[in-house]
Amino acid sequence: MFNHYSFVGGEHGPWRVVSCNGLRGESLPVVPSVRFVSGLSPQTATGDSWVLRGFTSNVRYAERREIDQLRAQQEGLNRPAATRAALIPIRKSARWWALSQDERRTIFEAQSHHTEIGLAYLPQIARQLHHCRDIGEPFDFLTWFEFAPEHAPDFECLVEQLRKTPEWDYVEREVDIRLIRKH
Amino acid sequence: MFNHYSFVGGEHGPWRVVSCNGLRGESLPVVPSVRFVSGLSPQTATGDSWVLRGFTSNVRYAERREIDQLRAQQEGLNRPAATRAALIPIRKSARWWALSQDERRTIFEAQSHHTEIGLAYLPQIARQLHHCRDIGEPFDFLTWFEFAPEHAPDFECLVEQLRKTPEWDYVEREVDIRLIRKH
Numbered sequence: 001m002f003n004h005y006s007f008v009g010g011e012h013g014p015w016r017v018v019s020c021n022g023l024r025g026e027s028l029p030v031v032p033s034v035r036f037v038s039g040l041s042p043q044t045a046t047g048d049s050w051v052l053r054g055f056t057s058n059v060r061y062a063e064r065r066e067i068d069q070l071r072a073q074q075e076g077l078n079r080p081a082a083t084r085a086a087l088i089p090i091r092k093s094a095r096w097w098a099l100s101q102d103e104r105r106t107i108f109e110a111q112s113h114h115t116e117i118g119l120a121y122l123p124q125i126a127r128q129l130h131h132c133r134d135i136g137e138p139f140d141f142l143t144w145f146e147f148a149p150e151h152a153p154d155f156e157c158l159v160e161q162l163r164k165t166p167e168w169d170y171v172e173r174e175v176d177i178r179l180i181r182k183h
Numbered sequence: 184m185f186n187h188y189s190f191v192g193g194e195h196g197p198w199r200v201v202s203c204n205g206l207r208g209e210s211l212p213v214v215p216s217v218r219f220v221s222g223l224s225p226q227t228a229t230g231d232s233w234v235l236r237g238f239t240s241n242v243r244y245a246e247r248r249e250i251d252q253l254r255a256q257q258e259g260l261n262r263p264a265a266t267r268a269a270l271i272p273i274r275k276s277a278r279w280w281a282l283s284q285d286e287r288r289t290i291f292e293a294q295s296h297h298t299e300i301g302l303a304y305l306p307q308i309a310r311q312l313h314h315c316r317d318i319g320e321p322f323d324f325l326t327w328f329e330f331a332p333e334h335a336p337d338f339e340c341l342v343e344q345l346r347k348t349p350e351w352d353y354v355e356r357e358v359d360i361r362l363i364r365k366h
Contacts, residue, residue, distance in 0.1 A: 063283050097241045101242055
């Protein structure tokens with residue numbers, strides 16, 4: 001399936017892990033490398049430790065004007081200069097998922113400015129969201145970020161801002177994995 | 184997974200098919216029986232013709248007041264008197280999925296009154312929605328309805344009303360399968 005992806009943590013892969021921090025809830029086993037592959041059933045090899053699966057999907061909160069701003073400003077993955085990455089798996093609480101669409105949108109944007117914060121870091125910080133709650137994974141979202149080394153401080157600001165929002169009151173598990181592309 | 188389900192069309196199952204109409208796009212092969220089972224990898228048997236898979240998920244459009252109304256009025260599946268059922272697989276167009284959340288909500292409720300129409304038929308017509316677009320299925324949604332024989336005319340009104348809405352301009356494939364519980 002074109003929209004299905006897996007992140008494999010182990011001894012092989014083009015991304016070298018520089019840190020792996022469990023910020024809330026259980027962390028993940030620390031691995032030397034991560035690879036990002038198509039499909040939900042990746043070929044695994046000796047030394048692989050974990051596989052996290054997800055799918056890209058339609059937008060769940062963004063309104064028209066926000067989508068237009070995002071499209072006008074964002075750049076894709078795999079830019080040659082973007083040799084730094086972060087993989088941030090997150091699980092939200094049952095309380096979050098029991099909220100109605102308008103309640104979640106209010107927390108996500110009116111109170112937490114999630115899209116607005118992300119927009120402020122475009123095009124430097126590229127981002128791809130993968131959903132995984134509906135397919136029985138241990139996390140609800142896997143977000144992959146790519147940026148050039150000189151924008152690493154911007155990335156710190158971005159995640160710090162998001163983690164201070166009311167939306168983060170609903171995050172019950174979060175792991176922050178930082179990576180450098182191997183040459 | 185607790186939220187994963189499959190509908191299997193074939194020679195075996197507790198629901199006898201009384202009609203199978205392709206309303207838009209390609210229909211499904213007509214089968215004598217349907218069964219509804221847990222999981223995405225159901226045991227299949229000789230005579231099985233098709234499997235449609237889906238998952239239940241959080242609400243995507245309903246606002247708080249609508250959720251409260253739905254919860255106050257709806258009844259569950261498997262009521263002894265509810266010996267009639269309908270399975271309606273639907274696929275929406277790429278144009279629908281490219282819309283923003285606010286655009287989809289406007290069409291779904293402000294213009295089409297999808298939730299409001301469904302509410303008018305509660306508790307007689309019980310309903311369970313399964314999502315399947317994100318897992319590579321041929322349809323986007325599988326909706327299962329159950330009702331008593333005396334409410335069959337109400338069910339016709341419900342689906343007729345929905346099919347006349349602006350939301351249905353985005354439906355590019357729809358099959359309507361009607362069933363009776365075997366004794």
